[in-house]
Amino acid sequence: MHPSAVRANVDGSIDYVTCVADSSDWYAKSFASERATDDGIDIAPLSDLAPSDEGRVVHFSRPSGSWKMVSIGASVYSTMTIHSDAVPLGEWQWANDDTCAIAE
Numbered sequence: 001m002h003p004s005a006v007r008a009n010v011d012g013s014i015d016y017v018t019c020v021a022d023s024s025d026w027y028a029k030s031f032a033s034e035r036a037t038d039d040g041i042d043i044a045p046l047s048d049l050a051p052s053d054e055g056r057v058v059h060f061s062r063p064s065g066s067w068k069m070v071s072i073g074a075s076v077y078s079t080m081t082i083h084s085d086a087v088p089l090g091e092w093q094w095a096n097d098d099t100c101a102i103a104e
Helices: none
Strands: 004-008 014-018 027-031 058-060 069-073 080-083
Touching: 004 069, 004 080, 014 069
Parallel strands: none
Antiparallel strands: 004 014, 014 058, 027 069, 069 080
């Protein structure tokens, strides 16, 4: 699993960063349950999605409706999942102990 992180912002938008470049199999969905048991609802990016760049923040809109889980990634190897009841707003949540510099 590549180091990656997600940040839930106070305005409801979601930010994502990965430490690997050139991934372009983007995935961003919100789920009404604690598990990805359904298809989920797509979360729209706030700009065009290009291949990932190490440490570059990608901004996503606020998920529609209430959500219990959000899953975002630039590839299956960099997908990051957060749960609404366990995420401090405005703080990066890393997938593992590996991190990289974030360019904001």
